[in-house]
Amino acid sequence: MAEAVAPLRIALAGHVDHGKSTLVGRLVYDTGSLPEGKLEAIRASSAKRGMPFEWAFLLDAFQAERDQGITIDTTQVWLKTAKRAYTLVDAPGHKEFLRNMVTGAAAADCALLVVDAKEGVREQSRRHAYLLGLLGLSQILVAVNKMDLVDYDQARFAEVARAIEAYLDSLGVAPRAVVPVSGREGDNVAARSAAMPWYHGPTLVEAIDGFRPPIPPVDQPLRFPVQDVYKFDERRILAGRVESGRLRRGDTLVFSPGGRKARVASIEAWPEDRRPDEAEAGRSIGITLDDPIFVERGQIGHLEGSGPVETNSLRARIVWLGRQPLVRGKRYKLKLATAEHQVEVQTIERVIDTADLASRPADAVSAGEIAEVVLRARATLVVDDAKILPRTGRFVLVDGFDVAGGGTVALDGHPRARREGIRSTNVKRVEGRIGLAERWQANGHKSGILWLTGLSGAGKSTLAVELEQHLFRKGWHVTVLDGDNIRHGLSADLGFAPEDRAENIRRVGEVAALIARSGMIVITAFISPYRADRDRVRRIAPDLFHEIHVAADLATCERRDPKGLYAKARAGQIPEFTGISAPYEAPEAPDLVVDTARNGLDACLGQLSAYVERSLGKVEESS
């Protein structure tokens, strides 16, 4: 019984009209891989259009492609040599259809770059070669095609071969072979050409058989992006694919962002008698955990100490495919593994000219261009360096409804990159001398962050100051961090755009956590309109964070308007004003809701102090 082996996937690349489709037709025919009846069908299609036999019709199946003689979309054909089975992924060479070239090439394991012997290395030859590298294809083979048109001239071949080798070398790629061929005549495709006795290297088929199958990333660090959470029955199953490494029953997984931990109780399967004990890279699985921690789509499960990087901004190399150019300052949706985040293009560091690899600064990146950019997100991005773990290091950007670009993450030298493991080490060192419990005992109460969130005018600052005074008089250690005060100093460099608000809240969160860990109660009064920002603060200090919604409807707040801001916002003088021209995302499950529209100040203060007494007032005696 023949073993089922995965075919190796080879992407075809090269400039338009350099004969890729013809070469593929020839490869398939000469290896005896052409389906029965196909030759006759191609002959009939060619005759119908008054053309000589056209190999390209094997791939160019659409009427529009045949009538115009160009490849529009990528396609696949199957090839079998004596050694192995292959899937050939043809890709259009026309610049207009670059998105289809990228679609095709991204699905491949290795690549065959076709260069016309007569025309030599052209614009798309270089761009495609560059893209193959960006897409992570390191095994590249070059066919110098149409040797029949240059009379099989050795000197011309050597010239073209030198040019393409020099270019590939500048990308850090060494081709596995450069083969002189003629797709139309079949020279050096499957059989050695009598017309080129000067060539002693492999035929194209021999060179293709020299490709090595890709090595699955089984021995790399574990990455398990959560795809979905199913609750079809009493089990709560986290579904996802192991993108790298191995996941074993009994492993303790850390889910980033957030850092919550639990053990893998089972690897579920259907039929149920096939539950495995481990699953390796590439496998789609479902797991249950021993602890019902909150996990959602987009988080990545990994092992402690070998986790991905958590960051709010990242540097990436992208290829842009959108109808509209990529613009600095514009927001796009980034999709990486199963996570989706809004990102803003903070800087376009350079646009790379693939002709000579020169680069220039730019404010926009047009379709077909390659660029290095810095993207910034409000939420925490969990990423790997694409050079090390490509499956969690590459992403697409969505503009409106359309996938408009692809990119790979480059983490080298990135200052904001923080490793999950390093963070927890530092925290432990600080807590080693005087424990938090000791501080609580000395103070007679617990510490924490009382995070007041709500619309401008809801009463956050008023309540914060009142509560601070109330607790201070009782002898408690307490302080207030107020929005306006922070913006005079710590966050003086920030404005009110969403990402500036995000950064402001992040800083406040970090400072509040430091103060709370010193044993004090911190009351913060910030609108903090975005759920993601508040969730990030919660993640900084999950054990100390109390989310308190100071709730009042917009009409009430607008009527109060203590700083006259609503009036200005209505008049269009304040952009991005929460409630008017920017959203307020109310907490979904706050620890406390204080309704200042319905209740007076004293009642609200009473409610707050009762909550603080209840949750922070009692310190357990240490044994």
Added chain:
Amino acid sequence: MDHLDALESQSVYILREAFNKLDPLGLLWSLGKDSNVMVWLCRKAFFGRVPFPALFCDTGKKFPEMYAFRDRYAREWGLDLTVEPCPPVEEMDPTLPPAARSSARKTYALKSLVQRLELKAVIAGIRRDEDATRAKERYFSPRGENAEWDVREQPPELWDQFKTDFAPGTHIRVHPLLHWTEVDVWRYIRREGIPVVDLYFAKGGKRYRSLGDQDITHPMTSNAATLDEIIAELEATRAPERAGRAMDHEAEDSFERLRVAGYM
């Protein structure tokens, strides 16, 4: 992980993406080998369940064995079976060749199912190796208001990041088996023990390699009466799978025309 495991995991990943992103969702169940493999993969993806309706476009001209198979396995597999009768052939585009015209009936039944159930997306078991136009498909393939396929404007699809954001009125075809080949399907059926209609196995020197309507589907000469024999036959043959499906071969563009108009 072997080749079949890899194929299975990729399809399961796609099914789960579709289930997460596209709601409501339906699964086209034509009763053929590929769509039975699809049902099986759904049960793998969703731990024994098929959490959306199984859609059957009834031409009224399937083989009796197929109807018997449908009734038995819809029950055994716990499928939420939804049957849609196809309109008469007289209502189809008269410029299509006869067999294509007959096949177009299914497109109409599918469109009315999509409307009636207000489906955002339909899962179909087509594969790239079946036909040169299917070879150019995407895993997530957007269709217009009338289910038409715009072959010039297919979305980029890289690194398993599928198009999941759509303008209102867009309808999606999801193709989780796109990367499988015919022999892969049979090897998987053999490994997993998936039931298929008997017509695939040779009787009296003939068997059906692809199943459609009785009047436009022809058996091939074959003595392959077991799974092992079918797999051995497919490893050796160079004859195309859909040779026995009349609508593919009437004119150079007949299948593309069918598909552009919304055929699977």
